[in-house]
Amino acid sequence: xxxxxxxxxxxxxxxxxxxxxxxxxxxxxxxxxxxxxxxxxxxxxxxxxxxxxxxxxxxxxxxxxxxxxxxxxxxxxxxxxxxxxxxxxxxxxxxxxxxxxxxxxxxxxxxxxxxxxxxxxxxxxxxxxxxxxxxxxxxxxxxxxxxxxxxxxxxxxxxxxxxxxxxxxxxxxxxxxxxxxxxxxxxxxxxxxxxxxxxxxxxxxxxxxxxxxxxxxxxxxxxxxxxxxxxxxxxxxxxxxxxxxxxxxxxxxxxxxxxxxxxxxxxxxxxxxxxxxxxxxxxxxxxxxxxxxxxxxxxxxxxxxxxxxxxxxxxxxxxxxxxxxxxxxxxxxxxxxxxxxxxxxxxxxxxxxxxxxxxxxxxxxxxxxxxxxxxxxxxxxxxxxxxxxxxxxxxxxxxxxxxxxxxxxxxxxxxxxxxxxxxxxxxxxxxxxxxxxxxxxxxxxxxxxxxxxxxxxxxxxxxxxxxxxxxxxxxxxxxxxxxxxxxxxxxxxxxxxxxxxxxxxxxxxxxxxxxxxxxxxxxxxxxxxxxxxxxxxxxxxxxxxxxxxxxxx
Numbered sequence: 001x002x003x004x005x006x007x008x009x010x011x012x013x014x015x016x017x018x019x020x021x022x023x024x025x026x027x028x029x030x031x032x033x034x035x036x037x038x039x040x041x042x043x044x045x046x047x048x049x050x051x052x053x054x055x056x057x058x059x060x061x062x063x064x065x066x067x068x069x070x071x072x073x074x075x076x077x078x079x080x081x082x083x084x085x086x087x088x089x090x091x092x093x094x095x096x097x098x099x100x101x102x103x104x105x106x107x108x109x110x111x112x113x114x115x116x117x118x119x120x121x122x123x124x125x126x127x128x129x130x131x132x133x134x135x136x137x138x139x140x141x142x143x144x145x146x147x148x149x150x151x152x153x154x155x156x157x158x159x160x161x162x163x164x165x166x167x168x169x170x171x172x173x174x175x176x177x178x179x180x181x182x183x184x185x186x187x188x189x190x191x192x193x194x195x196x197x198x199x200x201x202x203x204x205x206x207x208x209x210x211x212x213x214x215x216x217x218x219x220x221x222x223x224x225x226x227x228x229x230x231x232x233x234x235x236x237x238x239x240x241x242x243x244x245x246x247x248x249x250x251x252x253x254x255x256x257x258x259x260x261x262x263x264x265x266x267x268x269x270x271x272x273x274x275x276x277x278x279x280x281x282x283x284x285x286x287x288x289x290x291x292x293x294x295x296x297x298x299x300x301x302x303x304x305x306x307x308x309x310x311x312x313x314x315x316x317x318x319x320x321x322x323x324x325x326x327x328x329x330x331x332x333x334x335x336x337x338x339x340x341x342x343x344x345x346x347x348x349x350x351x352x353x354x355x356x357x358x359x360x361x362x363x364x365x366x367x368x369x370x371x372x373x374x375x376x377x378x379x380x381x382x383x384x385x386x387x388x389x390x391x392x393x394x395x396x397x398x399x400x401x402x403x404x405x406x407x408x409x410x411x412x413x414x415x416x417x418x419x420x421x422x423x424x425x426x427x428x429x430x431x432x433x434x435x436x437x438x439x440x441x442x443x444x445x446x447x448x449x450x451x452x453x454x455x456x457x458x459x460x461x462x463x464x465x466x467x468x469x470x471x472x473x474x475x476x477x478x479x480x481x482x483x484x485x486x487x488x489x490x491x492x493x494x495x496x497x498x499x500x501x502x503x504x505x506x507x508x509x510x511x512x513x514x515x516x517x518x519x520x521x522x523x524x525x526x527x528x529x530x531x532x533x534x535x536x537x538x539x540x541x542x543x544x545x546x547x548x549x550x551x552x553x
Contacts, residue, residue: 077160081131087540096139112530122153219248235265273323280347292346309372311335343379360395393422400434425452433462454492471520493535
């Protein structure tokens, strides 16, 4: 054996995991208590320890065997959409750089909340069909990871490259879960063999995505595909598949839904019943109409015609099959619980004939005996929302000037907000504007959230006028911070110039809150600044895409 070989062999005897662990132990205990093996104890012991550690580090690194190279990832897919205009790309970078909490809490000042504008920017960019700059994708995915409300718009904008990145970074795997089919590509819907193969062999998420895609394109084909394997599906899968029939629901779905009322799963039966009750011409709706009408009659023996209610005394098997839940919630009477479900599921067209040919408005003016009015009107509210009946919704809402407690049918703001959802955007905005003009902003936040954006001019003026009244009253603006935040995102940017006069500090009334005027001026400055920023964002997205060829005359 040569000297070199012997030296190498000797080094091997003192190296390895045990040698490194020995050095670590000495460092933890201290060289005074445990001198290093290489070198004498004393003042030079710490230096000797460090030298030995450096030598062992080099030996350990040099002795590593190269690992088998990992497979290179496939290239990112091509995004055929046009690129963002340069100014819009810079704006996106600015919006993504803003993070919640960077301001340190406390007062917001006059600077716009950029993160709150990101959803609106994404919606505008998606409507124009732009593709993001590749370098912005990591920040965009990080933003979507932190805010679930951003994910649908952010992933639609990010496009196929976001899914490619999500497969490489565990932090972004939510993008795969949030994408129908986990980001897998669906076959052409006219390729019957590939569709059948994916439906029978695909993962659950892929099958849900496939069924949703076919349902949007050809409702009958989707239903037939579902029926072909219905008997062999698991209960939880049947429930998810059945829910896809909400898209383009029609009378042609009734036979299949009627069969599903006999399903083994209670949740499947309940969903089938709910879908059938949304079809006023269905057999289930007719059965519910008979049951509900048997509980409600017009009593002519009183001073004026009065609605009399006789709630059901039992929940029979037929009622349960049609979706009536037999067990009442805690604190709720069984009979009123059954009665409410029957009225909710009955077609609203039942009641004019049953109650003397009266209109919905006239029906709601009738007194109801024995304190049944709240239960009956609340069930009609739910029925109007489920059936999307705008005529009944208008009657139940009443005039916006009517106080909440005195409304004809809606007994809460939450119910009013749902009823408003059945009206067209313009009519909804007019009603909410009237409500604000009468009642102010203290109870309007929930109603404003359901209005289309940008707000209609009448609604925008009503909100600004109410804010101005609150400012003149001398109160602090913090009570209206939610409405002010909505105004920043929903007011028409064209209103900015009209609002400029409100940015000055007003004179404070004698009985006003100290310093409130300055806070209001700051809030209006932020509102105007945000509106102007939104106008600039819209203009940037309408500009020539970055890198696009210039046009010549």
